[in-house]
Amino acid sequence: MKEVVAYLGPAGTFTHAAAEWLFPEKHAVLQPYSTIPDCLQAVADREVQFAVVPVENAIEGSVNSTLDWLIHYIDVPIVAELVYPIAQCLMVHPSQKHRPLREFRKILSHPQAIAQCQRTLRQKAPMAEFVFTDSTAKAAGLIKEQPDQPWMAVGPAKAAEFNGLSILMENMQDHQNNFTRFLAVGWKEKENRQSADFCKTSLQITLPSDYPGALYQVLAAFSWRKINLCRIESRPTKTGLGNYYFIIDAELPVDHLLMQGAISEIEVLGCHVRILGSFPCFYKKVMKK
Ligand SMILES: O=C(O)C(=O)C[C@]1(C(=O)O)C=C[C@@H](O)C=C1
Numbered sequence: 001m002k003e004v005v006a007y008l009g010p011a012g013t014f015t016h017a018a019a020e021w022l023f024p025e026k027h028a029v030l031q032p033y034s035t036i037p038d039c040l041q042a043v044a045d046r047e048v049q050f051a052v053v054p055v056e057n058a059i060e061g062s063v064n065s066t067l068d069w070l071i072h073y074i075d076v077p078i079v080a081e082l083v084y085p086i087a088q089c090l091m092v093h094p095s096q097k098h099r100p101l102r103e104f105r106k107i108l109s110h111p112q113a114i115a116q117c118q119r120t121l122r123q124k125a126p127m128a129e130f131v132f133t134d135s136t137a138k139a140a141g142l143i144k145e146q147p148d149q150p151w152m153a154v155g156p157a158k159a160a161e162f163n164g165l166s167i168l169m170e171n172m173q174d175h176q177n178n179f180t181r182f183l184a185v186g187w188k189e190k191e192n193r194q195s196a197d198f199c200k201t202s203l204q205i206t207l208p209s210d211y212p213g214a215l216y217q218v219l220a221a222f223s224w225r226k227i228n229l230c231r232i233e234s235r236p237t238k239t240g241l242g243n244y245y246f247i248i249d250a251e252l253p254v255d256h257l258l259m260q261g262a263i264s265e266i267e268v269l270g271c272h273v274r275i276l277g278s279f280p281c282f283y284k285k286v287m288k289k
Pocket residue numbers: 008012013014015016054055057063086110112113134135136137155156180
């Protein structure tokens with residue numbers, strides 16, 4: 001039977017492209033959901049076997065709703081990671097394509113996409129106000145429904161294609177080398193049909209209390225074992241200002257002897273360690289035109 005995979009829809013989002021890459025059509029049915037929490041809750045409630053969600057962008061940083069949902073509201077392991085190239089396009093209804101950019105009044109998109117193009121958008125369309133939508137493809141769909149409005153959307157070329165929109169600018173993010181890291185979460189290990197670039201373990205660490213050098217001691221457990229850390233992120237525990245969880249990604253699988261040693265040492269220090277997942281990581285390089 002085919003696996004059912006939730007993704008941030010509608011069809012044409014960057015997350016859709018990432019989900020198609022991780023779960024090819026031959027083996028899976030991709031099911032769109034309106035928001036990132038909806039995707040994650042669907043897998044937690046076992047409506048679907050997997051969900052694919054964005055977690056970090058090279059320009060704008062963390063996707064907090066993904067991190068918070070994984071930390072606070074559900075307990076489903078991360079089973080794979082994909083780093084995927086992001087090319088943002090400026091798109092309009094074909095009936096608006098000859099209008100000068102300065103005359104546009106609204107720019108619709110997901111907040112992450114707008115943030116990646118903020119400077120360019122300010123320069124090209126200074127009169128336009130930003131309107132945030134649940135996804136880039138949702139924004140493209142709204143533009144399609146309003147042929148008479150001087151509105152634009154930001155998002156993937158696929159979203160323009162699916163909605164019959166005209167692309168006015170390609171690769172318009174403020175900085176090149178734009179990539180987003182996506183996570184697949186699910187109830188069983190993802191079969192590795194592609195070979196992974198490397199394996200990673202994602203840990204949520206709670207310090208026992210705030211004392212000098214607490215985080216330093218945690219990092220030392222990785223450092224002297226020469227375990228490479230690829231990310232440290234703090235998120236509020238939501239119990240009071242200044243209380244944080246640390247999300248630490250280490251470049252070794254959890255069953256590796258060195259990782260086991262590091263985790264035990266950190267626990268002996270009085271920290272609470274939650275394993276968010278130990279998973280293969282894939283890297284999709286930019287496709288040359
Ligand atoms: O709206 C989309 O197309 C998405 O897939 C969401 C999302 C994100 O939340 O980061 C995914 C990749 C890009 O960084 C911009 C937007």
